[in-house]
Amino acid sequence: MTDTTQREKYSVSVGFNRNLGAELKVAPRDGENEVAVVEHTLAPGKLAAPLHRHTNEDEISYIIEGRMGVQEGDNTFVVEAGESAVKGRGIWHTFWNPGPESLRFLEIITPGDFAWYFAEADEILPDNGEPDADAAEKLATLHDQYEFELCPESVPELIEQHGLETGEE
Template identity: 50%
Template sequence: MSSQTTPSDKYDVDLGELGAKLEIARTENEADVAIVEHTLPPHTLAAPLHRHSREDEISYVLEGEMTVLAGDEIWTVPADEATVKGRNVWHTFWNASDEPLRFLEIIAPGEFSEFFMEISQVYPVDPADEEALARFEEICERYGFEADLESVPKLCEEHGLQI
């Protein structure tokens, strides 16, 4: 049986420009689902290309619009619409608009929601910082998460983004 969440379970962190605030912890429900509110400024890449091996992410856009790259497909998700970023698919997303992006990320199962708090201690990762890179890789491995840090410059150049 899941326990009630405590205030110490909640977080509100910045991962570079991507804000992450835990709204519903996986310990608050029997379904083991978590909800994280994310914010992202205009013309900003949220993360390198990455994939999850254990969970699906459902993004519901509250304000602005999200551009998603998954596999070879790119699409835009406007406010009041949702999209699924499924497990085992290389993907990333960004805010290509002139307005801030705010969305809810429903994570199922919800253990991955704890990744954001842990990774906030080392992200954004400078590939030249071997200690930070090793810690980043250890956290990613524990969560079944792969990230292609080398994808960032190309994505930023191709889509006119910052990180």
Template identity: 40%
Template sequence: MASNDVLVVRPGEGQQVSVGDLGMEFMVRMDDTPSQVALHEWTLPPRGLGAPPHIHRSEDEVFYVLEGDLTVMEDDAITSARPGDYVVLPRGRLHTFWNAGDTPARMLVVLTPGQLEAYFVAANALIASGNGADPAQVIGLAEQYGLELRMDLLPVLMAEHGLETGLPMPPEQG
């Protein structure tokens, strides 16, 4: 529950979660603030895809790039962001992001409201379970949290940009 107490979270003290190649540290949890804002530090390896193309129904997302080369696709527009750049992704827009560089990318991410934390924890458990999560399971889970995942766009996106992912991939269409 949120309080009016001062909260200090030091590096490494946040909850560690990964979904595919995206490493996250939850620095300020949604329940830590009366306004339900979440602040995370995310890391992506070189050529790593952060998420399949998706739409948040309820959350706005703000990235502040700390290190590396972040590429963001919103609808059909592709933009590069470098250290010191901010990227604002409003709810209701199809988007994805990846590390186009040869070194890890690191960013601070603000989610408002921060309900996606629960999705990240559940997706981490599903993918890391070792039971071979398939794309349909990941899509079903996302829908429970107000996300629309466009897994059908992954193969072309990854091939066009030379990306890799630890996410379950849809079967290739013949």
């Protein structure tokens, strides 16, 4: 991973079709506990990411506005505003906005270095469409650095299963 001691806070769009807004609120270096807090936004009917899993991090999502659909392992559930979901390391998971209003939530990441992933992915992802071969190779290297696995082939089934929108807005 890159040296993150001098990095700046960010506000980017990443994830599937760049559907997921990500704004770093608390960097892991801001305290001694190495926790990060990222505020995410997701429009109604949108998938945030393919099924994925983290080797090193736990994520706790606290819903501020809207609702979050979550798949964690074989379990699927909806989290309402004022509630939270824990997505543990090593477990395949994803999330989406079942609508009809925008979803806004805080993601507490522990340990927090994964928070830098969003800014790094933003620099690699194309503005529209699928990454070309060079971008795909850079993303694969980034995923390896963070010990982060994606299952892109899960996207069509997730979209169909949860009645989500397929394209960009």
